[in-house]
Amino acid sequence: MKHIVSMDSAALIDSGVQQNYGIPAIILMEQAGTALSELFFDKFCSASDSVVFLCGTGNNGGDAMVMARNAFFKGFSSIKVIITKESLRDIPAIQLDIIRSLGIDTYVWENDRSICEEICSKADWIVEGLLGIGQKSELRQDIKSIVSFINNLDDIRIFSIDVPAGIYDDYGLIADVTVNVGVYKQECFFPSYRKRCGDIHLVEISFPPELIKRQSSGLLIEDISVFSDELNISRYSHKGDRGRIGVFAGSAGMLGAALLSGKSVLRTPSGYVYLFVGNDIFEQIYPIAGPLVVKKESDLQSFDFMDSVLVGPGWGRCENRVLLLSSILKKFDKGVIDADAIYSLKLLIDKEDVSLGTGWVLTPHIGECAFLLNTTVDKLLKNPLICQDFVNRHSCTLVLKSHVTWIFSPGNIAVYDGCFSPLGTAGSGDVLAGLIAGLLTAYTSSFSAACAGVIAHANAAKLLYKDKGWFSSDMLVDYIGLSLKEIGIEIYERER
Ligand SMILES: NC(=O)C1=CN([C@@H]2O[C@H](COP(=O)(O)OP(=O)(O)OC[C@H]3O[C@@H](n4cnc5c(N)ncnc54)[C@H](O)[C@@H]3O)[C@@H](O)[C@H]2O)[C@@H](O)CC1
Ligand SMILES: Nc1ncnc2c1ncn2[C@@H]1O[C@H](COP(=O)(O)OP(=O)(O)O)[C@@H](O)[C@H]1O
Ligand SMILES: [K+]
Structure with missing residues (x-):
């Protein structure tokens, strides 16, 4: 180690x-x-x-x-x-x-x-x-x-x-x-x-x-061996066993982020992926969503169970989002909060007593995290450990994204030394958020799922760069399946 x-x-x-x-x-x-x-x-x-x-x-x-x-x-x-x-x-x-x-x-x-x-x-x-x-x-x-x-x-x-x-x-x-x-x-x-x-x-x-x-x-992580004992993907499983995941993403003009993060979840071992969108973009996104099952946010009441959710990519920032996030947090207990939902979460925390819990993973980049923690980008860059106080208070996992990615949960710290600039391309964070949301159903611990997601994301980028050179985030999604398999997220031969 x-x-x-x-x-x-x-x-x-x-x-x-x-x-x-x-x-x-x-x-x-x-x-x-x-x-x-x-x-x-x-x-x-x-x-x-x-x-x-x-x-x-x-x-x-x-x-x-x-x-x-x-x-x-x-x-x-x-x-x-x-x-x-x-x-x-x-x-x-x-x-x-x-x-x-x-x-x-x-x-x-x-x-x-x-x-x-x-x-x-x-x-x-x-x-x-x-x-x-x-x-x-x-x-x-x-x-x-x-x-x-x-x-x-x-x-x-x-x-x-x-x-x-x-x-x-x-x-x-x-x-x-x-x-x-x-x-x-x-x-x-x-x-x-x-x-x-x-x-x-x-x-x-x-x-x-x-x-x-x-x-x-904490640990400097390079591969998933430190976490692999917690994985649970049986060869006998079917889609219903491997997780239903709800993705709340996209808004007018931001369909790409919703599709990218939803397709990223589909490339993980998860079973079903439901993409929840506002009524205003439902008709637009429906025909181009491929294997994603598209639902209207207004139908959320009829879904009582999801194994995990992803909230935020391209979601937009308005009062409605804060209210919807509040209902999502009350309804579900496991998922990823990313991008615009980090912004809504901050407004919610300032307004009321929010309890997150061990199932939740926040994936802010440095700017979003500085906003969430009421600090400056410079202070975070010079000492990411200031995130510890937040994760202890909210009992959650936080992935602080940058050229070096720090992952925190109460009592745990992991560092992934990325330093691979091709990964810093628009939409790459949406792909990571989808990956982690998918892995949350395969791992028992959210911290392990977050670490494995960060490793798989970076590994996908390295494989893709080797094959194709500089790339866009939609190409990255296509390498997720291979990357996960390569880092050891595979089917188990024996029941556990
Ligand atoms: N102590 C040990 O058992 C070992 C130490 N090792 C080496 O020793 C290093 C630590 O040695 P030291 O504890 O002697 O410390 P350093 O060699 O890092 O520096 C100590 C000196 O730097 C000065 N100093 C401190 N802050 C300064 C600043 N801001 N500007 C200018 N000068 C400043 C101090 O006045 C002091 O004289 C390790 O980094 C490692 O390279 C290794 O040999 C392994 C074993
Ligand atoms: N120089 C770099 N080396 C390694 N990874 C990087 C570098 N720059 C950015 N990244 C990674 O790229 C992703 C960018 O995410 P984010 O900023 O949320 O992008 P977007 O909002 O466009 O999706 C993060 O996972 C981050 O760690
Ligand atoms: K030195």
Whole structure:
């Protein structure tokens, strides 16, 4: 399992390993530096590249110096070590003594600024060990000026150790590769900071799994294996067993969103899909709805049971919608609230005491979520964890969509590191909402259904992009069935 922890909790793991198990920091540093070197040499750089190891005064700089030593022993022809200032902390100071006694060229930024700048500008790679998990708030001016110089260099690649320097700072370092040491750092996956990390990797060191688990704030998810035991799709089932799903979507001029999300539900293992629309568009949508059963919203009273519902894609925003959402929430207990229905939900919450419950999944994008939570887009991008309070109050699941998607429910957090821009196309969110609504009938937990939906959505996009290049959302729907099957949402051979 890939746990994520906060940078502060990672420091507690560091100190816990030293105190509880007597493994000294210098051994951890040796392990970190060696694992980082192996990854760097294997995947990224060759012995003929010129590499600058840029070291701060703390242990992050110490890791970089262990890497420099390993590169020296590996026969790298051009390596240089730059330290920000002479006065290093204890362990990095030991590493520096070794570097100097090996005769590796070493420079001090605060003494020889212009030489250091020239060296950096000629390098193929800069290994950045300026600051790791010890960094607090915004960068100090001396480090800020180094970071800003590096960010403005062309034709150079940056390998950040653990976390990029200045992760909290609007002018922080922009890395090509970030390698988390020992455990994934949650801050690297905050949408604002994610863009500074480039490709994120992990190297393992002696962090006992129980210490990581104790500090874990959630899981980085890539596949559905962590949830698969909850799936229930029997080979003996028929359409009636696999779920009736009601889709409340579309309004005048927004038929596309209704069809897209409805067809997306149909591509999941669900059985029947009923599309509920207003009287004004019923005649228009009826002939083009394919296998969707189209009903009028006004007939809702005659439907007492749905296994799940989807409310919101292209639904429009008006007082009527708020009232209809209120009746839907009273009538059903499981479903997805997306797009325009997020807006209606917010108005409803402001007006009356709304109780959602564990069956409901909200799928806002960042802008919709900021509106729902009475916060700003910037605050959410810099700390998606502020969603936790909302999900705890409403006992629901919330999928915060962006280039990195965060999924919350009370006591659970999952992160899907998407970063695949073809998926950011109009209507892609409607497809995801349909997918999750369909999966809600296959999974016992809404959180698992939401996570599986996010994974299947992204996987469909990758399959489609590989086959066809850039795509539109209607094409994405056609890849959902294949994607679900590929990620392991299949028919079970035995009854459960
Ligand atoms: N402690 C351990 O057991 C291990 C630590 N490791 C490495 O050590 C790193 C953490 O080391 P440290 O705790 O020494 O911390 P850092 O090396 O991240 O930085 C600490 C230094 O940064 C300065 N600083 C803090 N905020 C700043 C800001 N905003 N602007 C400028 N300077 C700032 C502090 O004054 C302090 O001197 C990890 O990220 C990892 O790379 C690894 O070697 C694994 C083991
Ligand atoms: N750069 C990106 N990388 C990965 N996924 C992305 C990216 N940009 C957007 N997405 C995904 O695309 C979908 C867009 O949803 P949304 O904004 O609701 O679109 P729409 O309203 O057009 O349906 C979300 O699932 C989001 O996570
Ligand atoms: K760093």
